[in-house]
Amino acid sequence: MGKTTAEKIFAAHLVDEPFSGTKVLRLDVVLCHEITTPIAIVDLVERGKDRVFDPSKIKAVIDHVTPAKDSKTATQAKILRDWARRQGIKDFFDVGANGVCHALFPEKGFIRPGNTVIMGDSHTCTHGAFGAFAAGVGTTDLEVGILKGVCAFREPKTIRVNVNGELPKGVYAKDVVLSLIGRIGVNGATDRVLEFRGSTVDAMTMESRMTLCNMAIEAGGTSGICMPDMTTVDYLWPFIQGEFASREAALQEYSRWCSDSDAVYEQTIEINAAELVPVATFGYKPDQVKPVTDFDNARLDQIYLGSCTNGRLEDLRIAAQILKGHTLADNVRGILSPATPKIYRDAMKEGLIDIFLDAGFCVTNSTCGACLGMSNGVLAEGEVCASTTNRNFNGRMGKGGMVHLMSPATAAASAIEGKIADPRNYL
Numbered sequence: 001m002g003k004t005t006a007e008k009i010f011a012a013h014l015v016d017e018p019f020s021g022t023k024v025l026r027l028d029v030v031l032c033h034e035i036t037t038p039i040a041i042v043d044l045v046e047r048g049k050d051r052v053f054d055p056s057k058i059k060a061v062i063d064h065v066t067p068a069k070d071s072k073t074a075t076q077a078k079i080l081r082d083w084a085r086r087q088g089i090k091d092f093f094d095v096g097a098n099g100v101c102h103a104l105f106p107e108k109g110f111i112r113p114g115n116t117v118i119m120g121d122s123h124t125c126t127h128g129a130f131g132a133f134a135a136g137v138g139t140t141d142l143e144v145g146i147l148k149g150v151c152a153f154r155e156p157k158t159i160r161v162n163v164n165g166e167l168p169k170g171v172y173a174k175d176v177v178l179s180l181i182g183r184i185g186v187n188g189a190t191d192r193v194l195e196f197r198g199s200t201v202d203a204m205t206m207e208s209r210m211t212l213c214n215m216a217i218e219a220g221g222t223s224g225i226c227m228p229d230m231t232t233v234d235y236l237w238p239f240i241q242g243e244f245a246s247r248e249a250a251l252q253e254y255s256r257w258c259s260d261s262d263a264v265y266e267q268t269i270e271i272n273a274a275e276l277v278p279v280a281t282f283g284y285k286p287d288q289v290k291p292v293t294d295f296d297n298a299r300l301d302q303i304y305l306g307s308c309t310n311g312r313l314e315d316l317r318i319a320a321q322i323l324k325g326h327t328l329a330d331n332v333r334g335i336l337s338p339a340t341p342k343i344y345r346d347a348m349k350e351g352l353i354d355i356f357l358d359a360g361f362c363v364t365n366s367t368c369g370a371c372l373g374m375s376n377g378v379l380a381e382g383e384v385c386a387s388t389t390n391r392n393f394n395g396r397m398g399k400g401g402m403v404h405l406m407s408p409a410t411a412a413a414s415a416i417e418g419k420i421a422d423p424r425n426y427l
């Protein structure tokens with residue numbers, strides 16, 4: 001019987017099976033940020049276990065609130081910073097070099113096909129775009145991961161999502177994944193891997209694949225996964241060229257992680273790309289999704305472009321293309337947080353930042369900040385934000401505030417009109 005990508009990765013990393021169904025896997029990468037890792041660090045220090053299994057396999061960033069906004073966040077950053085220095089963690093990204101974890105780490109080439117990756121962050125599933133098994137974990141698992149380089153998982157079943165056909169004008173990876181979540185619900189993939197397949201996914205950039213995998217958790221999924229292919233190799237090439245004689249050789253090596261043609265799936269979902277339309281969420285759950293054309297004058301106060309879902313260069317390009325020559329509607333303010341310093345710099349070189357500034361946007365440094373309502377764009381009670389992020393929970397971007405999730409194109413069109421708008425009218 002053939003194996004799925006997740007099954008292959010589990011088999012290749014298995015170190016123990018203490019109970020039936022629970023598998024202890026060897027970890028290739030442990031990712032850390034300043035919100036969850038300091039809790040683990042303090043506990044490890046208290047227990048006299050201030051060690052790490054392998055400093056070269058640990059990558060850390062201060063990204064959620066940076067530069068620190070108060071004493072508490074400064075302390076969290078300091079705990080992570082001191083630990084990284086103490087443990088000799090070279091891949092540590094501090095103020096000036098830091099960006100949103102799930103955008104920064106892939107950009108640095110840290111995630112490879114077939115890898116096992118954990119982080120104390122629910123959107124770790126993003127890294128599955130590289131054909132890796134990447135899962136968010138709690139503090140206890142994170143501590144064990146940091147100390148021993150292993151993590152226990154129940155082997156997840158895989159749901160295959162076939163997306164075929166060409167995406168219509170104004171429809172992007174965000175619309176695909178929001179439409180999927182709208183269909184299967186916020187628990188539709190609980191404890192499952194969502195494997196994204198089909199010609200639409202094959203044609204996607206790594207950035208778009210990351211957008212797809214990023215939101216697997218919003219349907220309850222443990223990880224999203226895409227098949228490694230030449231797009232993956234091309235993205236990683238600057239980092240792997242020393243390891244392989246040619247791109248073809250790299251592709252051959254990475255292809256072994258692709259699901260077998262006779263792999264068994266728990267369920268297969270078919271999505272016809274041609275039928276998709278630009279969508280946005282309307283409630284406090286990511287599965288409350290409807291076409292943008294069904295919003296009747298939905299009032300907005302803020303537009304937010306950024307995050308690990310849609311703060312990448314391709315997202316900024318799409319939004320800038322729509323915003324060019326326009327300004328923000330009178331009733332809204334706009335905030336752009338390019339997800340990493342490289343994205344920021346590239347956007348500057350391409351003239352995109354000028355377009356945002358000309359439109360009236362405030363451009364912040366690279367941080368999660370507003371996405372989780374901690375800094376750089378927190379909503380006031382009763383305010384509404386059109387956002388390219390991944391969570392619309394009640395109060396997510398500020399107590400009493402509401403969030404509509406959408407693609408960068410829809411956010412840009414909405415910025416111009418001051419209400420949820422159809423990007424197709426601007427393309």
Ligand SMILES: CC(C)[C@H](C(=O)O)[C@@H](O)C(=O)O
Nearest residue numbers: 035036064120121122123372
């Ligand atoms: C702070 C962190 C634990 C959290 C997460 O796990 O997702 C954050 O990144 C978020 O998006 O809410």
Ligand code: SF4
Nearest residue numbers: 123307308368371372
């Ligand atoms: S950008 Fe938002 S969703 Fe992504 S890691 Fe940061 S807080 Fe979490």
